[in-house]
Amino acid sequence: MIYFDINKVSDFQVVERFMRYVQIDTESDPHATSFPSTEKQKNLSRLLVTELQQMGITDAHLDEYGYVYATIPANTDREVPVICFCSHVDTSPDCSGKDVKPLVHTNYQGQDMVLPDDPSVIIKYSEHSDLQHQFGNDIITASGTTLLGADDKAGVAEIMDAARLLMSHPEIKHGEIKILFTPDEEIGQGVDHVDLKKLGAQFGYTIDGERAGTIEDETFSADGVRIVIQGISVHPGFAKGKMVSALKLAAEIIADLPKDELSPETTAGKEGFIHPTEISGGADKAEINFIIRDHNAAKLKEYEAILQRIVENVVARYPGSTYAFDVKEQYRNMKEVLDQHPEVMEIGLEAIKRVGLTPERRSIRGGTDGSRLSFMGLPCPNVFAGGHAFHGKMEWVSKQDMEKAVLTILHIASVWEERSGK
Numbered sequence: 001m002i003y004f005d006i007n008k009v010s011d012f013q014v015v016e017r018f019m020r021y022v023q024i025d026t027e028s029d030p031h032a033t034s035f036p037s038t039e040k041q042k043n044l045s046r047l048l049v050t051e052l053q054q055m056g057i058t059d060a061h062l063d064e065y066g067y068v069y070a071t072i073p074a075n076t077d078r079e080v081p082v083i084c085f086c087s088h089v090d091t092s093p094d095c096s097g098k099d100v101k102p103l104v105h106t107n108y109q110g111q112d113m114v115l116p117d118d119p120s121v122i123i124k125y126s127e128h129s130d131l132q133h134q135f136g137n138d139i140i141t142a143s144g145t146t147l148l149g150a151d152d153k154a155g156v157a158e159i160m161d162a163a164r165l166l167m168s169h170p171e172i173k174h175g176e177i178k179i180l181f182t183p184d185e186e187i188g189q190g191v192d193h194v195d196l197k198k199l200g201a202q203f204g205y206t207i208d209g210e211r212a213g214t215i216e217d218e219t220f221s222a223d224g225v226r227i228v229i230q231g232i233s234v235h236p237g238f239a240k241g242k243m244v245s246a247l248k249l250a251a252e253i254i255a256d257l258p259k260d261e262l263s264p265e266t267t268a269g270k271e272g273f274i275h276p277t278e279i280s281g282g283a284d285k286a287e288i289n290f291i292i293r294d295h296n297a298a299k300l301k302e303y304e305a306i307l308q309r310i311v312e313n314v315v316a317r318y319p320g321s322t323y324a325f326d327v328k329e330q331y332r333n334m335k336e337v338l339d340q341h342p343e344v345m346e347i348g349l350e351a352i353k354r355v356g357l358t359p360e361r362r363s364i365r366g367g368t369d370g371s372r373l374s375f376m377g378l379p380c381p382n383v384f385a386g387g388h389a390f391h392g393k394m395e396w397v398s399k400q401d402m403e404k405a406v407l408t409i410l411h412i413a414s415v416w417e418e419r420s421g422k
Contacts, residue, residue, distance in 0.1 A: 003418065004171040006410045007355065013164065014402045018140070018157035019102050021047075022149040027097040028090035028187045035193060036066040036090070036183035044089045044156075048181055051160060055167045060179075065193040068181035072166050072174070080175025080420040084201035084378065085162070085409055086369055087155030087208055088185030091147060092391040101143035104399070108139045113396075115144030121393045128396075130211055130388050138399040148395035150387030154402055155207035156181060158385060162409035174413035175420065180204075182369055188224075188330055190369040196376055203344050204380035205412060206370040210390075211360070212401040215348045216382040217338045218363035219371045220272070221297035222330040225290040225304060227253070227311055230322045233284035244318045246286035250279050252314045253288060262303065270295045270363060274303050295363060297332055331367045334374035334381070341379040347419065348381055351411035355404050383408060 024044045029037040036042070045068050052060035052070045060070035068089075074080065091097035105113055110131070113123040121144040125131050131139075142148040159179060166172055178201045182190040185208075209216055231246030254276050260266055262274050272294025279288050292303050308325055315321050338345060345361070352359040370380035386401030 003173070003414065004169070006172060006407060006414060009165060009169070009407065009410065011165075012161060012403050012406060014157050014161040014406050015140070015399045017160050018154060018397075018402065021153040021157055022100045022102050025098045025100075026090050026149075027093055028184045030093055030187040035189065037187060037189070038090075041090050041183045042066050045181060045183070048089075048156070048160065052163065052179070055164050057163065057167065063195075066183040067194055068179070069199060070163070070179040072163055072177040072179070074174065074176040075170050076173045076175060076417050078175070078417060078420045080417050081202040082176045082178060082200055083413065083416055084178040084180055084199060084204035085159045086180040086182065086204055086206045086373070086380070087152045087159055087385070088182045088190055088369060089153070089156060090183050090186050091149045091153070092151065092186045094391040095147040095393060096145070097147055097149055100146045100149055102148065103141050103143055105139040105141065108134050108137050108398075110135060113139065113141060115141060115393065118144035118393070123389070123394045123396060128388065128394070133212075134398050137401070139396050140399065141396045142393060144393060147392060148387075148397070150385065150395055150397040151390040152185070152208045152385060152387075154387045154397050154405070155385040158207055158402055158405040158409060161406045165406070165410060166413065172410055172414055173417045175417050177413055185369050191372045191376065194373075196378055199378075201378060203341065204370065204373060204378045205348060206368045206373075206380055206382045207385050207405060207409065208368050208370075209382045209384040210386075210388060212384050212386050212404050213352055213357035214360045214362050214384045215345065215352060216362045216364045217345050218295060218335040219331070219333050219367045220293040220295055220365060221300060221332045222367055223292040223300050223304065224328045224330050225292055225307060226326045226328070227288045227290070228324040229281070229286045229288075229315070231283055231285065232320045233282070243283060244321045245283040246321065247281050247283060249314055249318060249321055250281065250286040250288050253311055254279065256310045256314060258306075262306070272296070272299055272303060274307050291330075293365075295333055331371040332375055334371045337374040337379050338381055344379050345381055347412060347415045348383060350415050351408050354411045354415070355407045357404060383412075
């Protein structure tokens, strides 16, 4: 069979889609009790459904939980495994995603980029090493007061444009393809209510990675720890010898954490950490939330034991105080699952190679929806979307890298079909 040269595709719309999507506020809320955590995420999801239907994808729909499901029908007689492409619509609550104003810096030549709405926000060439690969490219940033939303609206736009191209280029042969857009990934709840039976895919790819050419098959394993300190509250005017401030105990616990190891700011590569993310309360009761991370799941218990000893030592210094220590599993290293299905990574790497990039297999100091999807029965590595400096005002992505991500999606679909004939 003679295959269509996918790299000749040039009628991209990914940038136009991306610029449209980032202007819709979809920030998730870690304190909400609803699902999705914010209703505004559905504003983008409803638009995606409409656009998918306009492409001719008739079953595209939004469910009650805020998930978008859609199917691109197969156009081959070969029996091809059903694959899924997945991205999340929400943006991180770490930085505002409201009133995003995307800007295009054309023909980048290595200059520092001063963002106009807050000139103190400068994307410096010397501090963003991946800018060295962007000479001549068109860089998209926010205006200086918000994040951009490339995490993961770049992935959303890339899947959407790939879907359009697959529907309009029947010469690109592929099996049945599923599309899944999730809410609340940024707060660790992205697949809490996904219906994998309805999705009906055998393998998946999240499009949520960073540098062009990378594909990730390994994540942290992750737990959350919630510590509640009970103190003794007394009117401060009569507190001598009586008050035990839970808030001060919480501060001492944080102060007693390791200084030169086991923290995000002192670790790299596959080194894990104990990281306090939030502290709240008062004299009577205080709460600290931690995230515990390592690529080796067995080490999580070691770190949790270290943390619990610190808590016990602090509480022991203050008679009358007590504590509760609650551990919750968040996700596990998807490599455990992906190693059992090597063809998923092999095809991803081959697709990246066919785009003309040098494939780079990486591990993530974090997690994706694919971490949990893999353990739920959908082996799911993470393919680059092209964004950088996530969760902050210096976030950026290039037009050319997004186009390469679209081509990579097309090649993944094509290679699955091609290899199913062997």
